Amino acid sequence: MFKTVRMTVNGKAVELAVDERESLTDTLRERLGLTSVKKGCEVGECGACTVLIDGVSKNSCIYLTVWADGHEIITVEGIRGKNGLLHPVQQAFVDEAAIQCGFCTPGLILTGVELVNSGKKYSRAELRERISGHLCRCTGYENILRALEKVVGSESD
Amino acid sequence: MSSISQSVRKLDHLAKASGAAKYVEDIVLDDMLYGKIVRSTVAHGKIRSIRLPDMPEGYSAVTAADIPGVNNVHIVQDDHPVFSGGEVNYIGEAILMIVGPDKRQVAKFARATEVEYDLLETCFDPKKSDTTFYEYGYEEGDWREAFAEADEVIDEEIFSAHQEHAYMEVQGLIGDYRNGKLTVRGSMQCPFYVHMAVTAVMGMKPEDVNVIADETGGGFGGKEDYPSILGSQVGVASYKVGKPVKCVFDRREDITCTSKRHPAFMRYRIAIKDGKMTAVDADILYDGGGYTTLSMVVLQRGLIGALGIYKFPSYRVHGKAVKTHTVPNGAFRGFGGPQTFFAMELMMNHAARKLGKDPLELRKEYCAKQGDMSPTHGVYHFDIPIPAMLDQLAEASDYHRKVKAYRNQTGRYRRGIGVSSVYHGCGFTGAGERDLIKGVFKLHKRADDTVEILAAAVDMGQGVKTTFRKIAANVLGLPEDRVIIVNPDTARVPNSGPTVASRSIMVVGKLIERAAKRLKAEWKPGEDQLITEKYVHPDFMIPWDLATFSGDPYPDSSWSTNIVEVEVDTMLGLTKILNAWGCYDVGTVIDENIVIGQMEGGLLQSLGHGGIELINYDQSGRIRNNSLSDYIVPTALDVPSLHVMFHKSEYFNGPFGAKAAGELPNVGGSASYIGALECALETDLYQTPFSTEDTMELLEGRRNG
Numbered sequence: 071m072f073k074t075v076r077m078t079v080n081g082k083a084v085e086l087a088v089d090e091r092e093s094l095t096d097t098l099r100e101r102l103g104l105t106s107v108k109k110g111c112e113v114g115e116c117g118a119c120t121v122l123i124d125g126v127s128k129n130s131c132i133y134l135t136v137w138a139d140g141h142e143i144i145t146v147e148g149i150r151g152k153n154g155l156l157h158p159v160q161q162a163f164v165d166e167a168a169i170q171c172g173f174c175t176p177g178l179i180l181t182g183v184e185l186v187n188s189g190k191k192y193s194r195a196e197l198r199e200r201i202s203g204h205l206c207r208c209t210g211y212e213n214i215l216r217a218l219e220k221v222v223g224s225e226s227d
Numbered sequence: 228m229s230s231i232s233q234s235v236r237k238l239d240h241l242a243k244a245s246g247a248a249k250y251v252e253d254i255v256l257d258d259m260l261y262g263k264i265v266r267s268t269v270a271h272g273k274i275r276s277i278r279l280p281d282m283p284e285g286y287s288a289v290t291a292a293d294i295p296g297v298n299n300v301h302i303v304q305d306d307h308p309v310f311s312g313g314e315v316n317y318i319g320e321a322i323l324m325i326v327g328p329d330k331r332q333v334a335k336f337a338r339a340t341e342v343e344y345d346l347l348e349t350c351f352d353p354k355k356s357d358t359t360f361y362e363y364g365y366e367e368g369d370w371r372e373a374f375a376e377a378d379e380v381i382d383e384e385i386f387s388a389h390q391e392h393a394y395m396e397v398q399g400l401i402g403d404y405r406n407g408k409l410t411v412r413g414s415m416q417c418p419f420y421v422h423m424a425v426t427a428v429m430g431m432k433p434e435d436v437n438v439i440a441d442e443t444g445g446g447f448g449g450k451e452d453y454p455s456i457l458g459s460q461v462g463v464a465s466y467k468v469g470k471p472v473k474c475v476f477d478r479r480e481d482i483t484c485t486s487k488r489h490p491a492f493m494r495y496r497i498a499i500k501d502g503k504m505t506a507v508d509a510d511i512l513y514d515g516g517g518y519t520t521l522s523m524v525v526l527q528r529g530l531i532g533a534l535g536i537y538k539f540p541s542y543r544v545h546g547k548a549v550k551t552h553t554v555p556n557g558a559f560r561g562f563g564g565p566q567t568f569f570a571m572e573l574m575m576n577h578a579a580r581k582l583g584k585d586p587l588e589l590r591k592e593y594c595a596k597q598g599d600m601s602p603t604h605g606v607y608h609f610d611i612p613i614p615a616m617l618d619q620l621a622e623a624s625d626y627h628r629k630v631k632a633y634r635n636q637t638g639r640y641r642r643g644i645g646v647s648s649v650y651h652g653c654g655f656t657g658a659g660e661r662d663l664i665k666g667v668f669k670l671h672k673r674a675d676d677t678v679e680i681l682a683a684a685v686d687m688g689q690g691v692k693t694t695f696r697k698i699a700a701n702v703l704g705l706p707e708d709r710v711i712i713v714n715p716d717t718a719r720v721p722n723s724g725p726t727v728a729s730r731s732i733m734v735v736g737k738l739i740e741r742a743a744k745r746l747k748a749e750w751k752p753g754e755d756q757l758i759t760e761k762y763v764h765p766d767f768m769i770p771w772d773l774a775t776f777s778g779d780p781y782p783d784s785s786w787s788t789n790i791v792e793v794e795v796d797t798m799l800g801l802t803k804i805l806n807a808w809g810c811y812d813v814g815t816v817i818d819e820n821i822v823i824g825q826m827e828g829g830l831l832q833s834l835g836h837g838g839i840e841l842i843n844y845d846q847s848g849r850i851r852n853n854s855l856s857d858y859i860v861p862t863a864l865d866v867p868s869l870h871v872m873f874h875k876s877e878y879f880n881g882p883f884g885a886k887a888a889g890e891l892p893n894v895g896g897s898a899s900y901i902g903a904l905e906c907a908l909e910t911d912l913y914q915t916p917f918s919t920e921d922t923m924e925l926l927e928g929r930r931n932g
Contacts, residue, residue, distance in 0.1 A: 105253035106246020108444075110395045111478040115855035118395060146246035160244040164236060167820035170828065171688030172243030173395035173444030179244065198863040205855065207395050207445050208688045210827030211863040213820070 077138045079104070080148025086135075094130040094138055095119045098145060106146040106176040110205070117204035120177030121145050127181045129203075146176040149183055158221050159183050168217035170208030178204050182218050191224035231701050231883045234820035238693045238712070239442075239686060250442045251399040251413035252475050259401070261330040262289070262464050262474035263337040265322045266484060267315035270351070270552035270848030272344035274313055274322065280339035286327035288340070289464040296430030300459050301423055302452045307518040307555065309428055309459040315344070316517035317554050318849050319484030321456075326464050326472055349552045351848055353514040354492065358550035360515045361523045363530055365603055365776040368541025370498075373506030377498035381577055385495060385570035386914040387897075389842035390488035390559055390835075393860045394687075396444020398453055398485055399475030402461030409462050412439035412716075413475075415454035416446045416685050417725035422717045424455035425462045436462075439716035446687040447832070448558030451727050452521050453485050482853035486557030487842060489525055489548070490514040491566035493533075495574045502582055504593065507574075509533045511546030511567060516555035522548040525556075527773075528656050529563035531780045534602045535571035536613055536650055538595040542602065552848050558727065560829060560893040561651065565836075568649045569915055572898035576645070577911045586902065587617055587626060587646045594648070605769045605779035612874045613648045616788040616810040620646075623870065624790045624808050633906055641795050642805070645902020647895035648788045652781030653878075653887035654730040657771040666762040667721040668738035670699065670746055674755050678703065678746070680712040680739065682723040684731045689889050690821040691731050697818060698736050698882045702743035721759070729785070729887030732817055734762065736882035765880055783878050785887045786812040789830070789899035795907045800923035802838055802904060804867055811891060812874040815884035826871045826892045833896025835861045841916050 072087045079102060088097055095112070098104040098121065107130055110118035114132035121130045122144040149157040156164065159182035169175045181201055185192060192200065197218050198211070206214065219225070242248040265288075279288050291298050291310040298312050299305035311322045325337040350356050374380060400413035411425055418438040426436045438458070443450060457474060464472040476485075491513050498506040511533060515522040526548040533544045559565075575593075579586040591614040599607050621627060629644045636642065654660055669681040680699055686692040692712045700710045723735045738760040746758045771778035792806040809830050816822045839859045843851045852858045877884030897915045905912050908925065 099253075104246070105249065108250075108396075109252060110397070111855050113478075113854065113856070115478075116395065146244075150245070156241075156244065163244050164240040167234060167237055167240070167824060169237065169240050169243045170690070170824055171395065171445040172239065172248055172442065173250065175243050176246050194868075202862040202864040205393075205395065205860055205862065207393050207447070207832070207860060208828045209824055210829075210831040210869050211866065212827045212869055213824055215863065 073136050075135055075139045077140065078142040080144060088135045090136050092135045094121065094133045094135045097135040098130060104145045104147050108173055108176060110173065117177045118174050120180050120204070122180050122184060125184060125187055127184045144180065146179055157183060159186060162217040162220040166213050166217035166220065168209065168213040174204055174206045178214060182221065185218065185222045192222050193224050194219065231697060232816040232819050234818050235693065235697060235707060237690055238696060248442045250396055250444055251401060254401065254441065256401065256403060256471040259471040259473055260326050260328055260468060261333050262324045262326045262461060262472045263333045264324050264460065264474065265337050265340045265342065267311065267318055267320040267322060269315065269344045269346060270318050271347040271349045272315055273347060274311060274315065275343040275345050277323065278341040280336050282336050286325065286332065286336060287468060289324040289326055289467050293467045294428060294463050295466060296428045300456045301427055302455060302520045303523045304519050307456060307520060309463060317552055319554055320517065321460060324460055324464050324474065326468055349848060351551050351553060351844065353512055353549045353551050356549035356551055360519045360548045360550060361526050362547040363527065363776050364545035366543040370506040370508060370541040370543045373498045373541050374496065374508065377500050377505065379499045381497040381499070381574065381581060383495055383574065383577065383913060385493045385573050387491045387566040387569050388916060389490050390840055391482055391842055391858050392447045392449030392559060393855065393858065394445030394447060394449055397476045397478055397481040398450065398457055400454060400457050400461050401471055401473040402465035403471040404462065404465040404469065408435045409466065410437045410439060411458040411462055413441050414443045414450060415440050416450040416687060416727060418683050418685065418715050418717050419722045420452065420725055421454050421458040425458050428459040429462055429466065437716055437718040440685040440714050443685055443687040447560045448562065449485060450687065451558040451725065478855060479853045482858060483850055484554060486520065486555055488559035489556040489563065489566065491529065493567060493570035495570055497574055497578055499581065504539060504578060506541040507534060507539050508542065509544045513546065513548040514551050514556060515548040516551060516553045518555045520555040521557040524656055525558065525563035528652065529567045531603055531652065531656065532564045533567040533571065535568055536595060536611065536648055537593040538599055544602065553844065560832065561890045562728065564651060565833065565894050568894050569898045572647045572649065572895065573901065573913065576902050576905055580911065585630060587621060590646065590648045591617055603780060604777040608767060609783050610876065612786055612812050612876060613788060616786060616812065616874045617648055619872065620788050620790045620808050620810050623872065624792065624806065626790055629792065639796060639798050641797060641907045642792065643795065643903040643905065643907025644790060644792045645899045645906055646790050647898040647902065649895040650784035650786050651729060651887055651891040651894055653733050653783050653785060654781060655728050657773055657780050660734060660762055661764040664724040664762065666724040666734060666738060668723045668735060668742060668760045669721050670742040670758040672746055672756040674753055676752060678705065678710050680710065681720045682735055683715045683720050684723060684735055685715065685726045687726065689825060690818065694732060694817045694821060695736065695739055698739045699743045702740055703747050729889040729891065732888065733881045733886045736885060737880065738762065740882035782880060783886055785891045786874065787891050787895050789895045791899040791903045793900065793903040793907055795904065795922065797926055800919045800926060802919065802922065804834060806867055807834060808870040809892060810872045810874055812876050813888040813891065814876055814878040814881050814886035816873060817883060817885045822888055823871050825888055827869045829892025830869055830896045831861055831866055833893045834866065834900050836916055837897035837900030838916050838918060839865065841918060
């Protein structure tokens with residue numbers, strides 16, 4: 071069964087007829103070309119497909135597109151400033167070399183954006199908790215934590 | 228700190244942070260079809276019949292009958308089929324590929340394909356295998372006599388289990404055959420390995436096959452040999468249907484059918500006479516899985532490192548890799564080294580307890596020295612900094628105080644501290660660089676005075692594009708943005724060798740340095756210049772001879788010491804890592820951020836293999852936990868802050884003094900973790916991983932007397 075879905079994706083209104091069974095990951099990647107949304111497991115285990123839905127980070131691979139009707143979706147393609155500058159979280163990841171193979175990066179950056187938007191500051195222990203839904207096999211998480219601390223950390227080095 | 232060590236912005240960071248980087252799953256070619264592989268559901272059998280479902284026009288099945296060349300994938304030997312020729316040797320072995328325009332339909336038809344088998348006898352226990360793939364050994368001195376005279380013999384079997392790479396990007400490739408030419412592209416470590424394998428499978432001329440490495444989302448050895456198999460499969464598929472065919476695995480498929488770290492059963496005997504270790508006898512057994520793939524060289528590296536960093540008066544090392552009906556085991560960061568080093572490191576702990584010595588001090592006492600004969604009758608040509616590195620870590624971790632404090636603990640929470648000291652031999656094992664790889668590198672200066680690096684190395688996250696560029700720019704005295712490096716394709720770049728064995732910086736980086744020096748000397752502004760450099764085997768090395776298993780297997784080693792501190796909850800069996808330190812000697816650090824990232828990531832992977840990463844086979848030879856919910860890799864909550872430091876050295880034959888880095892941190896982490904558990908639980912342990920369940924079993928055994 072196809073259903074019409076109206077949502078906002080990276081600030082633009084989108085209207086699509088989608089199969090009820092389609093995941094938001096597939097819709098974003100295959101229909102809208104937003105390939106920053108990565109497929110690492112497709113069952114909600116790894117966090118690579120994380121997007122912001124009304125500002126909240128969610129695994130888009132276990133989120134049906136029909137549920138997104140009326141909601142606002144943000145992917146990494148949509149977080150740059152109007153002047154084209156990197157978002158502060160992106161900049162921190164670049165500055166702290168928090169990226170190795172890059173596959174977990176877009177999802178982690180979006181979780182970082184969510185933290186920035188909360189207006190709060192986070193300890194390293196809290197940051198570990200907040201990113202624990204993202205698997206990274208390259209880094210040991212240290213440089214990712216350093217990057218996030220730069221933007222939302224409560225303990226300055 | 229050398230100026231080249233100062234970190235620069237990584238070349239690929241903007242693309243990766245902005246989501247613009249294209250991995251194989253992101254690439255869509257015109258008219259592209261999708262492939263899904265039908266795989267064996269039995270561990271050993273002969274295929275009796277295959278029944279395909281009714282498929283509409285545009286869908287087809289690609290089988291062994293469609294292979295234009297040979298049905299063997301060249302890895303080291305040529306025994307792994309592209310598609311099964313009738314017999315299957317592990318669950319997950321490829322039988323055929325369903326190809327068509329709609330991914331979901333393709334998957335549906337693959338599921339609906341019925342294969343019937345005549346079952347054959349299976350073997351899952353390497354100790355009972357009747358097929359030995361490879362067998363080597365070496366010895367020194369009268370070790371038999373030493374055991375005969377010994378006051379005491381420690382005789383133990385140490386086990387190191389499978390480990391899954393769990394790179395975040397699963398395996399995937401595209402085959403694109405048109406007009407008599409084939410392009411294979413996607414996620415891989417070694418474009419020229421794929422090129423060689425695919426050329427033979429397709430029966431094509433080498434110049435008609437092009438292999439392109441796209442952004443690669445992690446490798447760790449898992450994308451060393453496997454893409455040669457998948458590349459052959461998509462190549463044949465595209466040849467049959469005349470359109471590009473993409474095949475990207477899902478996670479369960481990836482864990483089911485791609486290589487793992489070899490499980491190893493390692494029986495070690497140590498002879499003790501008058502309070503000294505006088506001989507070691509090691510019998511090593513590696514589980515190769517269903518086909519030989521890379522077992523030959525993995526076993527060699529394992530055996531070379533079987534005595535660790537230590538010097539013993541006499542010894543015998545013997546080992547073999549055997550066949551079982553499980554997924555072929557292959558390259559995994561450390562390449563056979565982590566298993567034997569783990570065993571030797573545990574034996575050192577156990578010997579220390581027997582001898583009433585501290586494990587860290589015992590390591591210093593037996594550590595080999597520069598100028599000593601190496602176990603394989605080569606020579607340690609350079610300084611072995613392990614004692615100094617152990618002292619450095621002991622101080623940083625407050626080791627000596629903690630070891631005392633953690634004796635005779637009572638109560639629910641008990642702490643332990645463990646240590647390891649290991650090396651990783653730099654570059655290819657044995658004479659591989661000289662006889663097999665023969666790396667060629669080119670530096671192309673264009674008329675606009677920009678310089679392009681032409682090498683086959685793949686950046687799979689280790690930052691090799693950035694570090695290569697840094698080496699060239701530093702030698703040439705050019706701003707980094709005047710030096711260009713893009714993902715390799717075999718039609719454009721020379722074969723500088725595979726991205727394996729921690730060889731890229733030390734071996735290829737050296738060629739870059741030499742080429743850049745020449746270009747600088749011969750620089751002609753505004754002119755096109757091409758500089759070619761070829762691998763030169765270091766003349767100080769004692770030639771490696773595989774037949775006698777003797778000589779210098781590596782020009783130099785990188786050195787690593789680890790200390791790990793844990794706390795065991797004896798009520799729940801849970802182990803928490805409180806601290807982990809690593810001190811590393813990788814020669815000159817080419818970019819501090821990059822190498823620290825490598826050390827931290829590698830250490831965490833090794834710690835994962837110490838406690839939580841466990842592959843679980845059932846009695847039919849099926850991997851039960853083929854998902855990331857059930858195969859647990861560490862999250863940010865499973866690890867404390869990692870403390871990485873470096874021991875300064877310079878390797879004269881590496882660029883700017885650099886040697887191997889990438890695999891080193893994956894060698895000693897699990898041994899120090901298990902050592903910490905031994906300290907906390909006040910017992911000898913014999914395996915990695917040692918899980919929560921294992922801890923519970925041990926504690927319950929104690930409670931029940």
